[in-house]
Amino acid sequence: MLPWKLAVRYFRSRPSSWLAVAAVALCTFIVVVVLTVMNGLVSDFKEKNHLAVGDCILTTDSLVGFPDDPNWLALLESQPFIEAVSPAVFGVGLITQTGADWNIAVQFLGIDPVRHSAATGFGRSLHYRKNQPHLAFVPSYAPNEPGCVVGIDLAGISRTSQGTYLHPLQPVPIRLILSSFPLTPRGAMARGGTDLVNSKTYYLADDSHTGIPQIDGSMIYLPLEEARLLAGMDSPFPRISSIHIRFKPSVGLQEGVEQVRKLWTEYLDSRRNHPYFNLLEAVRVQNWLENRRSRIAAVEKEQTMLIFLFLMLGIITVFIVFVIFYMLVGHKSKDIGILQSIGMSKIKIAQVFLHFAALIGFCGTLLGAAGGCLFLVYINPIENWLFERFDFQLWDRTIYAIGQIPNQIQPVFLLNVGLAAVAACLAGALIPAVQAARKETVEVLRVSQV
């Protein structure tokens, strides 16, 4: 009680304590704002990848794919823990237009749009056919022509400076010629001797916006059978490149993946006599995180880097608090002597300074966290205002696929930051407090007599 009383009085009477509070508040503010935005961006990016892949994926690195077995797909679909299954064919190719002298390297994915929308976020990524995935490949302006869905950035949809895409009311009638290189199951060029390249014309039916630049900038979606022909995966037996799976909502991700893995191992055992068993053997069962690891890791690396930087910031705060307390103990050495001379114990004297530090930490955190939350709530209006007034944008929306700046405040994170800030203050005050307690009574009282 006496330590608290003195701590509060010291706190109120010393201007330097407000300096320490400001330092802690500033640090807390920055950490809360930046890490909240960063966490938001990372989890947003993860969610986009999750939607693009589905919960679980069976995939191979080989461009020739693996045998497509309707029995295996039926087995998967009959599992009570599985909600949807979508096989897909992947290939690479070039697009161009009639008479044009340019071409662009693209990737294409052959899917059944309805199944793929059930297993992944494909349906939601569409613009014109968002709620009608069964019509995804039907160009509204030419319903009887073959259609394709093009990644939004590849489709050349323009964007405002705020980041919103400006779609025309109808898809623009574009005719694209897609060429691909069919491969045999052994990886050789198929249909050797005839025409080495498969070409087909498609009309742009819709665009797809996954929010992942690498996909939106280079992917073309086609009907499964069309893609299969282009990639040469139709002969001598039908092949696919991946199977996307969505689990029932109640099923845990790891638990579901384990079950699929078990089923796959059993299936693999039963297919040992298949002439292309090696293709089946190359198939991996992954959850979406494992599948997109390389992309997500890059972002997470930045996040870790930031957290590390803020750890440094925390150390600086500790140092500031340390300096302020070091000075304070110097100033207050007479008081320490007085308190000792009337019988206050060393522990209680150390407590005075530790309570003082806790007060600074508490006030600083409270101010910083409150300021940070307030700032986050208004971060988007503030950014809009800055943009309108000064043409300043945190992220150039014509380059980055970010809509609003994420500002979801997480109470647990806030609590952790608060605890860390108070702990940092206590750490900074610890040495001066111990030093204060260890002072010799007469020494300090004598010094002030001179």
Next chain:
Amino acid sequence: MKTIIEAKNIHKSYPMGKQTLHVLKGISLKVQTGSFTAIVGASGSGKSTLLHILGALDKPDNGSVEFEGKNISNFSAAQLNRYRNQSVGFVFQFYHLLNELNVLENTLLPAMITNGPTGYLKKKKELQEAAAALLERFGLGGRLRHRPYELSGGERQRVAIARALMNKPALLLADEPTGNLDSKTGSGILDVLKELNRGGQTIIMVTHDLRIAQMAGEIVHLEDGRIVETSKKS
């Protein structure tokens, strides 16, 4: 008469560069309960050092201090704190009040330390009344909420005496309590001490002023770290 405190052959020296400064060279002193003892001597003769040792603010290199028959060198840290808190009251030349606390709180400090948080809250009213009564007695009844820096030197010294007396210590130690005051204010403080002594309070006071020492019942002359003369008034 009973002996309240006894110093036996106290030695104290301080390192001074390569040499050591031998400040106290075998001091033996007996003080009776209820007496008023003045320690006089030139500046640097070791008066303050001796008083600090008696008040357990410092430790002797050699020799012992016995308070009510107990050797305080054998005290644990907790016992020493209790000794400083309850058995002796210390008055310094420079008052040594806490600027962050008001007059009443400064006076209450020793009681807050004795009782701990719960004990203090329980007895708060009673203790505050006792402190206020002490301050009233020293003519500070109207200044309870003032901060020390708002008081004159004499007033501050009276607050310091009130604080020293708060826990009703058996022994009051005063190190040049008038040293920093003009003679008129100083004699006011001495009157307070005299009156306390008449009421039975044992006092040991350090001064370099022989005239001030005259008012004490017993005068101990210190010279070069030794007691050279002890005179007693009848």
